[in-house]
Amino acid sequence: MSQDTVPKPLLTAQIMAATVPLLAIIWVLKLPTHMGLLIFPEQIAAVMLALSLATIYLNTRGRSGLPRGVDIALALLSLGVGGWVFARFQVLSEQAIYYPTEALILGVCVVGLVLDTVRRVLGWVLVGIFALFVAYALWSDVLPGALAGRPMPLTELLQYLATDSAATWGSSLQVASFVVVVFVLFGGFLIAVGGGEFFTQLSMRVSGSGPGGAAKIGVTASALFGSISGSAVSNVMSTGVMTIPMMIRSGLSRVQAGAIEAVASTGGQLMPPIMGAAAFLMAELLQVDYREILVAALLPALIYYASIFLQIDFLARRDKVGSLAGERREAMKTILRAGWSTMLGFVVLLGSIFVLNREAEVAATWTVFALVIAALIAQTLRPGMSGSLTLRGCWSALSKTGQAVAEVLLVTAAAGMIVGILSITGLGFTLSILLLDLGGSTLFGMLAVTALVAIVLGLGLPTTAVYLLLASLAAPALVQVGIPPIAAHMFVFYYGMLSMITPPIALASFAAAAISGAGQIRTGVESFRVGWVAYLLPFLFIYKPALLMDGTAGEILYVAVSSLVALVLVAGGVIGHALRPLQGVMRLLWAGTGLATIAPLNALAGHAVEWGVSAFGLLLLAQHLTPVLRARRAAT
Incomplete structure (x- = not known):
C-alpha cells in the first residue's frame, strides 16, 4: 500500500509516529540549546508521549468499543495536552499552587489518557496496580502499623502527577524518550539495511552444522536480533516465523521448537550491546555510564545462551536430531560482503561508547547517521545493492520506530506516576522495610521473597514496568543489607524478565506457541525447563560478584x-x-x-x-x- 492510498487517519498516525524519533534526535544533539532556547526535557518528553498516545488512539480506532469519532477526539485531546504541558510546564512546575484549577484539569486529562491507553494496549493489570497505589495515597491513615501514613486529597494528587518532575514527566519517561527511542531507531535502520537477513545467514553459517543445527540457528539468530530489538515478544515474532518451522522440520517437536525460540528470544533483553529498555533505565537510576551495564551483563548473557546451546546439542544427540545438511548456506565471504552496513553500524556504536567515551544515546545517534549516509551513498552508486537504502525506506524506519516505542513511552509514563506516588507518600521506604522483615534474618530468604514478588508482578506487566516498580520497592532494601547496587538492580531486572517464560502467563512462550501450533501451557512449561539457568543466575550475582565483572x-x-x-x-x-x-x-x-x-x-x-x-x-x-x-x- 503506497502513501497515496493509505487512509488519512493511518497516514496521520504514521506522520506523528515518525515525529517521535525525530524529536529524540533533536534533543540528543542539543539543538534547542545551540539555538539559545530554554526548554526543559520534561517538555519534549511530554510532546513525545502525546504523539504516542495519539498514534495509539488512531491505530486502535474502531476497535475499542467506542465510536470512531471518540477515538479521533481522544487523539486530538492527547495532542492538546502535550502542547499544554510544553507551553505551561515551566510555570506550573514551580507555581502550581497559584493555578490549582488549571493543574487539576491537566491532571485529570493526563491520568485519564495514560490509563485509557494502558488499558487498550496492555490490559487492566497495570491500571489495577496504579489504582491500588492511588487508594493508598487517599486512605493511608486507616491502615495499621508501619503502613499507616498521611492521606492526600485527590485534587492535590492529580495536580502533583501532572506538574511535578518526580512523577509522570520524570526520569523514567525521559530515559525512554531520549535513549530508548534512539536505540530502537538504530535497530530499525539496521533492519532496513538488511541486518535481519545478515543475522539469519550468519547464524546458519556459524551454528547450522552438527546435531540440532536448526535449533542452534534459531538461538543464534535470536541472540543477534535480540541485541538490537530488546523485546522478547517482538523477537519471537520476527525470527520465530522462520526458525520455529525449521526446527520442526529438523525433527524437534512443536513444543520443543516453541520453547527454545521463546527462551532464546527472552535472552535478547540480556544481550549487549543494546539489551532492553530496562537496561537504560538501570543506568539512569544507578547514575553510571551505560557501558558499565553492558560490561556487567556480558558474562551472564553468554552463560545463559551457552546453557541453551548445550541442552540443544545433548537433546539432539539423544533423540537423533540431525544437522541442516539439506539447507542452503551462503559462504562466509558472501555473508560478510552483504552485511557490510550492519557491521559498520556496530563498529560505530561500540567505538563511540568504548573508545570515544560518548553517552549511549549520542553514540546511537551517530550510528543512525552513519548508517543512513552509507546506505544512501550505496543506493546512489549502485541502486538495489545490499546495504542500500531509499528515502522511502528511511521514512518507513522512522514511522515504524515511533509505533514501536509508543508502548514503551506509555509504560514508563504510567510507571512514573506510580513511582511518584511511592515518593510523595513515603510508601517506597515503608515497603522496603517490610521486605527486609519479610525476608527474615537471612540474605537468601530476602532474595527469595524479592524473586517471587518480581515473577508475580511480571505475570501481567512488561519487563520495563516490572523493573521500574522493583527498582523503587525491592532494590533499595537489597542495597541496605550490603549488596552492591548494580547487583541488586540486575537481580530484580532478571526476575522481572523471567515472567516472559514463566507459566501461567508467559508472553514470549505464548507468542512462540502461536507460531508452532503447540499448546500454550505446554510450551510455557517447556520454556521454564529450558531456561532453568536464568532462575539461578541472579542468585549468583549476589554470591559470586565476579559474574558481573566485579573482581x-x-x-x-x-x-x-x-x-x-x-x-x-x-x-x-x-x-x-x-x-x-x-x-x-x-x-x-x-x-x-x-x-x-x-x-x-x-x-x-x-x-x-x-x-x-x-x-x-x-x-x-x-x-x-x-x-x-x-x-x-x-x-x-
Missing part, C-alpha cells in the same frame, strides 16, 4: 570456567545424554556435581571445598570425554 581477572576467569563446567554437568544429567548416554547413578552424579559447582560453596564452606568440587566436576567431564576422543581418533 580480579583470575576471579572472573574462574567463575566463567566453573559456570561452564556446571552447565555441561547439569544439562547432561537432566537430559541423560551428553556426547554419549548417561545412565542411572551417573546422571545423578552429573546433575548433583553441576549444581554444587555453580552453588556459592565459598560462602558456606570456604574456597577449598568449592575448588575441590569444581576439580571433581572437571574429572567427570574428562572421564566422559576421553573414550569419545579415542573412538574418533581410531575412526580417522
Whole structure:
C-alpha cells in the first residue's frame, strides 16, 4: 500500500509516529540549546508521549468499543495536552499552587489518557496496580502499623502527577524518550539495511552444522536480533516465523521448537550491546555510564545462551536430531560482503561508547547517521545493492520506530506516576522495610521473597514496568543489607524478565506457541525447563560478584570456567545424554556435581571445598570425554 492510498487517519498516525524519533534526535544533539532556547526535557518528553498516545488512539480506532469519532477526539485531546504541558510546564512546575484549577484539569486529562491507553494496549493489570497505589495515597491513615501514613486529597494528587518532575514527566519517561527511542531507531535502520537477513545467514553459517543445527540457528539468530530489538515478544515474532518451522522440520517437536525460540528470544533483553529498555533505565537510576551495564551483563548473557546451546546439542544427540545438511548456506565471504552496513553500524556504536567515551544515546545517534549516509551513498552508486537504502525506506524506519516505542513511552509514563506516588507518600521506604522483615534474618530468604514478588508482578506487566516498580520497592532494601547496587538492580531486572517464560502467563512462550501450533501451557512449561539457568543466575550475582565483572581477572576467569563446567554437568544429567548416554547413578552424579559447582560453596564452606568440587566436576567431564576422543581418533 503506497502513501497515496493509505487512509488519512493511518497516514496521520504514521506522520506523528515518525515525529517521535525525530524529536529524540533533536534533543540528543542539543539543538534547542545551540539555538539559545530554554526548554526543559520534561517538555519534549511530554510532546513525545502525546504523539504516542495519539498514534495509539488512531491505530486502535474502531476497535475499542467506542465510536470512531471518540477515538479521533481522544487523539486530538492527547495532542492538546502535550502542547499544554510544553507551553505551561515551566510555570506550573514551580507555581502550581497559584493555578490549582488549571493543574487539576491537566491532571485529570493526563491520568485519564495514560490509563485509557494502558488499558487498550496492555490490559487492566497495570491500571489495577496504579489504582491500588492511588487508594493508598487517599486512605493511608486507616491502615495499621508501619503502613499507616498521611492521606492526600485527590485534587492535590492529580495536580502533583501532572506538574511535578518526580512523577509522570520524570526520569523514567525521559530515559525512554531520549535513549530508548534512539536505540530502537538504530535497530530499525539496521533492519532496513538488511541486518535481519545478515543475522539469519550468519547464524546458519556459524551454528547450522552438527546435531540440532536448526535449533542452534534459531538461538543464534535470536541472540543477534535480540541485541538490537530488546523485546522478547517482538523477537519471537520476527525470527520465530522462520526458525520455529525449521526446527520442526529438523525433527524437534512443536513444543520443543516453541520453547527454545521463546527462551532464546527472552535472552535478547540480556544481550549487549543494546539489551532492553530496562537496561537504560538501570543506568539512569544507578547514575553510571551505560557501558558499565553492558560490561556487567556480558558474562551472564553468554552463560545463559551457552546453557541453551548445550541442552540443544545433548537433546539432539539423544533423540537423533540431525544437522541442516539439506539447507542452503551462503559462504562466509558472501555473508560478510552483504552485511557490510550492519557491521559498520556496530563498529560505530561500540567505538563511540568504548573508545570515544560518548553517552549511549549520542553514540546511537551517530550510528543512525552513519548508517543512513552509507546506505544512501550505496543506493546512489549502485541502486538495489545490499546495504542500500531509499528515502522511502528511511521514512518507513522512522514511522515504524515511533509505533514501536509508543508502548514503551506509555509504560514508563504510567510507571512514573506510580513511582511518584511511592515518593510523595513515603510508601517506597515503608515497603522496603517490610521486605527486609519479610525476608527474615537471612540474605537468601530476602532474595527469595524479592524473586517471587518480581515473577508475580511480571505475570501481567512488561519487563520495563516490572523493573521500574522493583527498582523503587525491592532494590533499595537489597542495597541496605550490603549488596552492591548494580547487583541488586540486575537481580530484580532478571526476575522481572523471567515472567516472559514463566507459566501461567508467559508472553514470549505464548507468542512462540502461536507460531508452532503447540499448546500454550505446554510450551510455557517447556520454556521454564529450558531456561532453568536464568532462575539461578541472579542468585549468583549476589554470591559470586565476579559474574558481573566485579573482581580480579583470575576471579572472573574462574567463575566463567566453573559456570561452564556446571552447565555441561547439569544439562547432561537432566537430559541423560551428553556426547554419549548417561545412565542411572551417573546422571545423578552429573546433575548433583553441576549444581554444587555453580552453588556459592565459598560462602558456606570456604574456597577449598568449592575448588575441590569444581576439580571433581572437571574429572567427570574428562572421564566422559576421553573414550569419545579415542573412538574418533581410531575412526580417522
